Amino acid sequence: MPKLIFVNLPVADLPHSIAFYKAVGATQNMQFSDDTAACMVLSETIHVMLLTHPKYRSFTTKQIPDAKAVAQVMIAVTEDSREAVDSRVADATGAGGSADPTPTQDHGFMYGRSFEDPDGHIWEVVWMNPAAVAPQSNEAAA
Structure with missing residues (x-):
């Protein structure tokens, strides 16, 4: 099995971010999406996890920088x-x-x-x- 990459990004407006990533060619994997996160598939091996700020904070105690x-x-x-x-x-x-x-x-x-x-x-x-x-x-x- 090839290695997969999951890029985790904190987002301020999940529905807006989902629409943006769809517009740049990603598809949404509903199996790994809910009201706090969306799995956006760029290729067979590249996935972008869009995470609301509260969801992102559940993975780290570090501050979320303003990108x-x-x-x-x-x-x-x-x-x-x-x-x-x-x-x-x-x-x-x-x-x-x-x-x-x-x-x-x-x-x-x-x-x-x-x-x-x-x-x-x-x-x-x-x-x-x-x-x-x-x-x-x-x-x-x-």
């Missing part, structure tokens, strides 16, 4: 083409997100843009030309 004021993480996902990168950012902007909170990257073989969700969480969207990326071993150097 509109501070950046704690930037989450990067890949797309299949430069056009798909632009399309994902346009979808996010059309759904109430903000486009390009970080600098656009264009290195020819790699292209990346970003968006913020309604709570200020930064998502980077990246395309890399597979022919320009040499396969690398996952083994650590001895």
Whole structure:
């Protein structure tokens, strides 16, 4: 079984966040959703858990930062083409997100843009030309 990633994000308005993530291509897994959380599926291996602030606080005693004021993480996902990168950012902007909170990257073989969700969480969207990326071993150097 491939490893799965679950990104847990605190959100101020769960229904609004669900609508936003649907607009950027996620589907909702109702089996892991309720009035306090929504499991949004980006791919077979990437899931975003949208958690109300009270639900998020049940997992940690740390303060929830205001992602509109501070950046704690930037989450990067890949797309299949430069056009798909632009399309994902346009979808996010059309759904109430903000486009390009970080600098656009264009290195020819790699292209990346970003968006913020309604709570200020930064998502980077990246395309890399597979022919320009040499396969690398996952083994650590001895």
